[in-house]
Amino acid sequence: MKKILLTFLSIITIICVYAQEYHYALDLNHLQGDTLSVTLQTPPQKEKKILFNLPKIIPGTYAISNYGTFVSDVKAFDKKGKLLPVARLDTNRWEIKKANKLVKITYTVEDIFDTEQEHAVYPMAATNFEAKNVVLHTPGIFGYLEGQNQLPFSITIDKPSSFYSSTSAMPTSHTETQDVFNMKSLDELYDTPIMYGIPDTATVKVGNCDVLVSVYSPHQQVHAKQIAGWLSDLLQGARTYLGGKLPANRYAFLYYFKSPEVKQSFKGGIGGALEHPTSSFYYLPEMPAEQMKKLLVDVSSHEFFHIITPLTIASKEVKEFNYQEPVLSEHLWLYEGSTEYTAHHVQVKSGLNTTQQFLDKLSDKIRTSREQYNDTLAFTKLSKYAASTYADQYGNVYQKGALIAACLDLYLLHLSEGGYGLKNLTHDLGVRFGKDKYFLDDELFDEIEQLSYPEIKQFLLTYVQGNTPIPYGEFFGFAGIRFDPSAEHMLTLDAQADAGQLLVREAWLGQ
Numbered sequence: 050m051k052k053i054l055l056t057f058l059s060i061i062t063i064i065c066v067y068a069q070e071y072h073y074a075l076d077l078n079h080l081q082g083d084t085l086s087v088t089l090q091t092p093p094q095k096e097k098k099i100l101f102n103l104p105k106i107i108p109g110t111y112a113i114s115n116y117g118t119f120v121s122d123v124k125a126f127d128k129k130g131k132l133l134p135v136a137r138l139d140t141n142r143w144e145i146k147k148a149n150k151l152v153k154i155t156y157t158v159e160d161i162f163d164t165e166q167e168h169a170v171y172p173m174a175a176t177n178f179e180a181k182n183v184v185l186h187t188p189g190i191f192g193y194l195e196g197q198n199q200l201p202f203s204i205t206i207d208k209p210s211s212f213y214s215s216t217s218a219m220p221t222s223h224t225e226t227q228d229v230f231n232m233k234s235l236d237e238l239y240d241t242p243i244m245y246g247i248p249d250t251a252t253v254k255v256g257n258c259d260v261l262v263s264v265y266s267p268h269q270q271v272h273a274k275q276i277a278g279w280l281s282d283l284l285q286g287a288r289t290y291l292g293g294k295l296p297a298n299r300y301a302f303l304y305y306f307k308s309p310e311v312k313q314s315f316k317g318g319i320g321g322a323l324e325h326p327t328s329s330f331y332y333l334p335e336m337p338a339e340q341m342k343k344l345l346v347d348v349s350s351h352e353f354f355h356i357i358t359p360l361t362i363a364s365k366e367v368k369e370f371n372y373q374e375p376v377l378s379e380h381l382w383l384y385e386g387s388t389e390y391t392a393h394h395v396q397v398k399s400g401l402n403t404t405q406q407f408l409d410k411l412s413d414k415i416r417t418s419r420e421q422y423n424d425t426l427a428f429t430k431l432s433k434y435a436a437s438t439y440a441d442q443y444g445n446v447y448q449k450g451a452l453i454a455a456c457l458d459l460y461l462l463h464l465s466e467g468g469y470g471l472k473n474l475t476h477d478l479g480v481r482f483g484k485d486k487y488f489l490d491d492e493l494f495d496e497i498e499q500l501s502y503p504e505i506k507q508f509l510l511t512y513v514q515g516n517t518p519i520p521y522g523e524f525f526g527f528a529g530i531r532f533d534p535s536a537e538h539m540l541t542l543d544a545q546a547d548a549g550q551l552l553v554r555e556a557w558l559g560q
């Protein structure tokens with residue numbers, strides 16, 4: 050019986066190898082001149098022509114990346130090892146003929162951190178192939194066959210024995226010199242960055258969630274243990290904020306700290322961070338730990354809260370992502386704005402920041418959004434064309450976007466007498482849509498109205514879809530907060546607040 054079972058299992062294994070699946074292989078032992086050789090065993094093809102693509106745009110960046118720029122020498126083979134005709138159509142696409150015979154594709158990828166090539170990839174979505182540190186931002190390395198995004202991927206990575214892989218994915222097999230990861234689709238693959246290097250890692254358990262912190266700091270100015278300590282307070286706060294449970298059982302914070310001596314290809318001093326469903330990646334300048342603590346906690350809080358928007362609540366454009374054409378949603382105020390707001394709100398709610406620190410943060414956002422951006426541009430429009438016409442206004446999603454969320458929170462608390470705020474609304478939207486469903490862009494305001502009040506829909510029509518600037522005094526007034534644009538502290542607690550205002554204030558800021 051056992052033997053039969055074993056035979057049966059090995060047949061299944063053999064079938065799986067040739068099943069509809071991508072099999073990628075990389076070898077980090079042979080990084081030559083910042084390049085990586087990639088081998089792909091392709092899933093069997095029926096058609097005579099097929100496109101092999103690298104992504105033009107990826108979720109969360111709202112900008113054109115053109116990852117094909119860094120790929121060269123694409124070759125396609127049949128099972129006898131004979132070359133099949135390949136023609137490059139544009140930056141990101143290759144056409145393979147006689148594709149029904151295709152079994153293998155090979156190519157070379159150059160890393161982006163220090164490339165000589167002109168590009169517009171954000172550092173937190175870029176790749177690095179160096180002897181001491183390898184950043185595998187998967188969209189910059191792995192391509193896909195057009196229309197075959199939903200197939201599973203198996204990724205085999207050979208590595209030096211001193212290298213440790215930091216990622217939220219669990220390897221399906223793992224030895225000193227090799228890791229194998231399985232991803233259920235292209236979306237999952239592209240949302241799973243992996244950082245390799247000499248490990249500086251720490252883990253903390255926050256309620257139900259195992260949190261990994263992995264650090265590359267070339268001059269050891271910051272250590273994973275320190276960051277884990279800072280984040281553990283934040284994540285405890287997040288857990289309470291979200292009603293006692295974190296929305297993932299495993300989460301990885303991956304930090305790359307750039308040494309000033311290292312050459313980089315990004316425009317002047319740029320840094321940043323990018324969210325994924327169970328991890329986030331940070332590219333930040335290396336400096337002494339205490340100097341960067343505040344910034345790092347703020348940014349990490351922001352990326353973490355993306356787990357709610359847009360990673361749980363999002364529109365069709367986000368959940369059925371088009372990697373070749375930028376088709377953006379109108380609701381960046383929700384994805385970026387409410388995330389940025391929540392990242393700061395949680396810190397005042399959990400006592401990590403004082404009320405005045407929080408109000409000053411919002412005041413800075415009012416100032417910046419008015420001075421540096423167009424305050425009469427409808428936010429839904431900005432959002433829809435953030436990768437093209439309004440690219441120069443995109444930064445306002447972190448400024449006015451957060452203020453829209455703050456005012457919405459205050460208005461909800463005012464209308465509900467402190468009983469129902471923005472976090473209740475996003476919770477209910479999360480229940481309504483969940484990870485596997487999406488809303489349609491032009492139905493979102495109706496959905497929100499159904500869960501809350503007609504006044505809230507009117508607010509969204511006027512200040513988010515409309516081009517009317519937000520009268521901040523009115524909305525902060527609901528919580529007895531005085532708004533004076535000419536004062537040093539633009540927002541301050543009003544000692545004369547009445548009972549109704551105090552009720553809203555307590556619900557908004559109380560712990």
Ligand SMILES: [Zn+2]
Pocket residue numbers: 324351352355384385388
């Ligand atoms: Zn963000």
